[in-house]
Amino acid sequence: MDLMELFFITLGTAVIVCYGVKLLLFSRMLFPKIWFPLPNYFFTSMGEWAVVTGASEGIGRAYALALAEQGMNVVIMSRTKAALEHVAKEIVATTGKRVKVIVTDLMEDVFSEIEDQLWGLNIGILVNNVGMLPSFIPCKFLECAELDQTITKVINCNVKSMAKMCKIILPGMENRGKGVIINISSGIASIPFPLYTLYAASKVFVERFSQGLQAEYRDKGIIIQTVAPFGVSTRMADYQKTNMVTLSPDDFVKRSLQYLRAGDKTYGSVCHTFLGWLLLSIPFKILYAECVLVSLQDYVKKRTQKASVSASSASSEKGRKR
CATH class of the missing domain: 1.20.5 (Single alpha-helices involved in coiled-coils or other helix-helix interfaces)
Incomplete structure (x- = not known):
């Protein structure tokens, strides 16, 4: 056997092993209750309260409702008072759990006030869901309307608010030696994504920040995870019709919570995991x-x-x- 033949045999074996491992990892996503089991008391064991930002609708509302159904009291935050109060009534009526409403605009410098309102609560779960898409219709960076203001708003909403909320809540989790932080990213942040450049880049920060934070605090018993959905039928996605790929917020959240022990980043569902791998496999020359x-x-x-x-x-x- 010459060196060239040995090289190709070794290369072929490596490719087979690589794809075999990927297939095994994907198969784990099919059976989360087997591979990543959570005891019935898992959520309430983290603490008495869950905090959800951007909870007036969509994914945030679904997280607040799902966590209340798991037995947690919830703090819901948004800048829309009427919508928050509607969600609060819905949660109380369906679960009987306590709800604290905080009306606030996380794009502003409001975090000292938020910290005051959260003082004394035993917070076991934080969901950083609030986010801003500069323009639903994709466009080049310089074509964004009111670009200077848009840059500031996207950074404040998608980046600063998440880091600040972690600063407020993480110390209590560290002291108790337990807690869960879920930071919502986006599937399109998996690669540099043209026409959504600013939004995708802000969500890359969410992922890297979360992964670094998990490495720092894993030994403290704290789970910090990025969830990066693709299609979810929300206002940000123009309320697309639900199907196998585009999930309703309630369905997506219930599925994503099953993967809390699946690592520091998940796509939240099997179909979105497949989309993520597909996106990563497309050559940039084609995509761009x-x-x-x-x-x-x-x-x-x-x-x-x-x-x-x-x-x-x-x-x-x-x-x-x-």
Whole structure:
């Protein structure tokens, strides 16, 4: 056997082993209750209260409701008072748990006030969900409207608020030797993503910050995990129709909570894990081709226009019925 033949045999074996390991890891995602079991008392054992930012709708509301169903009291935070109060009533009516409402704009310098309002609570879980997408329709960086203000808002909302909330709540978890922090990122942060450059980059910070923090505090008994969803039917995603890939917020959150022991980053569901691996396997030359980027813009624009027309039609029909 010559050296060239030995090289190709070794290379082939390495490729088979690599994909075999990936297949094994993916198979674990199919059976989270077997591979990553959580006892029934897991959530309440972390502490009495859960704190969820951006909880007035979508994924944040779903996390607040799911954690209350697990027996936790919840603090819900957002800048929309009426929506928060509606969520609070829903949680109390369906679970009977206590709810504390904090109306605040996390893009502002409000964290000393938040710390005062959270003082004395035994907080076992923090969900940093609040986030801002500069523009639903993808566009190049310099084409963003009011670019200077947009940069500041995205950094304050997606980056600063998460770090500040961790600063407020993490010390209590460290003292008690337990706790869970879930930081919501995005599937598109898996690669440098053109046309969503600012948003994707801000979510990369979420991932790296979370992974570094987990390495620092794992020995303290604290779980810090990034959850990076793709399609979830929320306002940020223009309320897309739910299907096998685009999940409802409630379905996504219930699935994602099953993977709390699956590592410092998950995509939250089997289908989103597959999408993540698929995205990572596409050569950048294809993904970044001008025709692909233009097609993405056109697709989102058409879908947005279609949704607007449907909403207008529904509104008109409702008005006629009245």
